[in-house]
Amino acid sequence: MILDVINFIALGIMTGAIYALLGLSLNLVFGVLRVINIAHGEMLMLGAYTAVVLAGVHFGGPFLSILAALVLVTFVGLVIARLLLRPLTIDGRIHEQRGMVMSLGLSLFLSNTVLALFGPDYQRVPGLLVSRVFEIGDLVLEGQRLVILAGAMLMATALMLFLRFTLLGLAIRAVGENPEAAQANGISVPIIHMITFAIGSALAGGAGALITPVTYAFPAMGFSYTLYAFMTVIIGGLGNIWGAVLAGFLLGIAESLSVIVLPTGFNAVVGPALMLLALVFRPQGLLGRKLIRA
Amino acid sequence: MALLEATALVAGYGGSAILNGLSIAAEAGRITGLIGPNGAGKSTLLKTLMGYITPVSGTIAFDDEEITRLPTHERIRCGIAYIAQTQGHFPSQTVQENLRLGAYLVRDKSVREERQAEVFRRFPVLQERRRQYAGLLSGGQLRMLEIGRALMTAPRLIILDEPSVGLSPKLVDMVYDHLRELAGKGTTLLIVEQNVRKLLAVSDRVYALESGANRYDGAPQALVAEGRLANLYLGAGVG
Numbered sequence: 001m002i003l004d005v006i007n008f009i010a011l012g013i014m015t016g017a018i019y020a021l022l023g024l025s026l027n028l029v030f031g032v033l034r035v036i037n038i039a040h041g042e043m044l045m046l047g048a049y050t051a052v053v054l055a056g057v058h059f060g061g062p063f064l065s066i067l068a069a070l071v072l073v074t075f076v077g078l079v080i081a082r083l084l085l086r087p088l089t090i091d092g093r094i095h096e097q098r099g100m101v102m103s104l105g106l107s108l109f110l111s112n113t114v115l116a117l118f119g120p121d122y123q124r125v126p127g128l129l130v131s132r133v134f135e136i137g138d139l140v141l142e143g144q145r146l147v148i149l150a151g152a153m154l155m156a157t158a159l160m161l162f163l164r165f166t167l168l169g170l171a172i173r174a175v176g177e178n179p180e181a182a183q184a185n186g187i188s189v190p191i192i193h194m195i196t197f198a199i200g201s202a203l204a205g206g207a208g209a210l211i212t213p214v215t216y217a218f219p220a221m222g223f224s225y226t227l228y229a230f231m232t233v234i235i236g237g238l239g240n241i242w243g244a245v246l247a248g249f250l251l252g253i254a255e256s257l258s259v260i261v262l263p264t265g266f267n268a269v270v271g272p273a274l275m276l277l278a279l280v281f282r283p284q285g286l287l288g289r290k291l292i293r294a
Numbered sequence: 295m296a297l298l299e300a301t302a303l304v305a306g307y308g309g310s311a312i313l314n315g316l317s318i319a320a321e322a323g324r325i326t327g328l329i330g331p332n333g334a335g336k337s338t339l340l341k342t343l344m345g346y347i348t349p350v351s352g353t354i355a356f357d358d359e360e361i362t363r364l365p366t367h368e369r370i371r372c373g374i375a376y377i378a379q380t381q382g383h384f385p386s387q388t389v390q391e392n393l394r395l396g397a398y399l400v401r402d403k404s405v406r407e408e409r410q411a412e413v414f415r416r417f418p419v420l421q422e423r424r425r426q427y428a429g430l431l432s433g434g435q436l437r438m439l440e441i442g443r444a445l446m447t448a449p450r451l452i453i454l455d456e457p458s459v460g461l462s463p464k465l466v467d468m469v470y471d472h473l474r475e476l477a478g479k480g481t482t483l484l485i486v487e488q489n490v491r492k493l494l495a496v497s498d499r500v501y502a503l504e505s506g507a508n509r510y511d512g513a514p515q516a517l518v519a520e521g522r523l524a525n526l527y528l529g530a531g532v533g
Contacts, residue, residue, distance in 0.1 A: 174395050177384045186370035186399040
C-alpha cells in the first residue's frame with residue numbers, strides 16, 4: 001500500500017511537471033499579453049506532431065525532436081502574434097475579448113489543419129527516450145518518464161532564469177506590469193508581445209515533443225491540454241508563475257493518487273474538482289494575490 | 295526656437311474630441327507650463343504628444359521632424375522623456391531595475407553606469423533603497439525615482455504630468471528645485487500642473503487651456519498682472 005502511494009506520487013510528479021510547464025507558459029502569455037489563449041494546447045499538439053514527423057523520417061532522434069519542436073513552435077508563435085494579435089492591439093493593449101475569440105478560432109483552425117494533413121489516427125513516436133529503468137528498493141522508475149520530468153523542469157527553470165536575469169526578461173516583466181510605463185521607457189510593446197507569445201507557445205510545443213514517446217498524438221489532443229493548463233493556472237493563481245508550478249505538481253499528484261480511491265476512469269474528475277474548490281475557497285489561487293489588478 | 299511644436303491638434307478617446315485645434319510650442323532650454331481647469335484637456339494633450347493617443351488631425355514636430363504618428367517608444371528614442379502623473383513606475387520591480395528599464399535604450403554600459411551614479415548623487419535615498427521594490431517607496435521617493443528613471447536616457451525634452459501631485463509643500467519645492475536646475479543645464483521642460491502658483495513661478499512661458507483649446511499664452515507675469523487667472527478658473531466672462 002505504502003509502496004503504491006509512493007509509486008503513484010512519483011508518477012504524479014512526472015505528469016505534474018508537464019502540467020506545471022503548460023500552466024507556466026499559459027500564465028506568461030496571459031500575464032503579459034492579457035489574452036486568454038485557448039489555442040495553448042494546440043501549440044503542444046504542433047510540438048507533438050513535429051516529433052511524430054521527425055521520427056517518421058528517422059531524423060535525429062527524440063532529443064533533437066524536442067529542439068526542433070521548440071524552434072518550429074517559436075516560429076509559429078511569432079507568425080500568430082504578428083498576423084493575428086497585432087491587428088487586435090489598440091494603444092499597446094490587446095483587446096481581451098477579441099483576443100480570446102481569435103484564439104478559439106485559431107485552436108479550431110490548427111487542429112483541423114492537422115486533421116486534414118495527418119488524418120484522425122493516433123500517432124506515436126516509436127521507441128523510447130531512454131530505455132533504462134531505475135529501481136530504488138521496490139520503487140520502479142522508468143527512465144523515460146524521468147527524462148520528461150527533467151526536460152519539463154529544465155525548460156521551466158530556463159524560463160525563470162531568463163525572466164529574472166536578462167534585460168529582455170526584465171522588459172517582458174515590465175510590459176506585463178505596466179505597458180504604458182514600459183513604452184515611456186522606450187520598450188516596443190508589440191515586439192515584447194510577439195517574443196512573449198513565441199516563448200509561451202514554444203514551451204508548450206516543447207512539452208508536446210517531450211511527451212509523445214509516452215502518449216499518443218492526435219489532432220484533437222490540444223483541447224484537453226488547454227483545459228489542464230487552465231485548471232493549473234486557476235488553482236495556482238492567474239498570472240502567478242510560481243503558483244502555476246506548484247499547482248501543476250499538486251494536480252498531477254492528486255490525479256495520480258486518486259486512482260487508489262476512485263473507481264477507474266474517474267481520475268479525470270480530480271482536476272475540475274480541485275479547480276472548483278480553488279474557485280470557491282481561494283479564488284486568487286494558491287499563491288495569487290488577493291488584489292485583482294486591472 | 296521651438297524644440298517641440300504641436301499645431302492644431304484634434305484628439306480624444308473613441309471618437310469624441312477632447313482637444314479642439316490646440317497648438318503649443320516648447321522653446322528649447324525653457325520651462326513651458328500648461329494650466330487650465332479640470333477637463334481642459336491637459337493630460338490628453340500630453341498623452342497625444344507622447345503618442346499614447348493618435349490625433350485625428352494636426353501635427354506634432356520635435357526638433358523640426360514630424361513625429362505625429364510615431365509610436366511612443368520611438369519618441370523616447372528621439373530624446374523625449376515622459377513622467378506620468380502616477381504609475382510611471384513598476385511597483386514589483388526593484389529601484390535598480392526601474393532605473394535599468396529607464397536606460398533600456400542605452401546600449402553602452404559605461405554610459406548607463408555613469409548616469410545611474412549621477413541619479414544616485416542627485417537622489418541618495420534611491421541608492422540606499424536600490425534593492426527595494428519600487429512599490430514600497432514613499433510618494434516623494436517615487437517621484438525621485440521617476441525623475442531619475444527619465445534622466446537615464448539623458449533626454450532633451452522632459453514632459454511632466456503634475457509633478458507636485460500628492461506631495462507635501464516641502465517635497466514640491468524639492469522637485470521643482472531639481473526641475474529648475476535641469477532647465478538651467480539646457481533641458482527643455484513641458485509641465486502640466488494643478489499647482490498654478492508654483493508653475494507660474496518657474497515657467498518661462500505659460501499656456502492656459504480651456505475646453506481643449508488655447509485660451510491664453512504668454513509670460514507668466516503678464517498672465518498674473520492682467521488678472522486672467524481668475525477668469526480662467528472661475529469661468530467669468532471672456533478673458
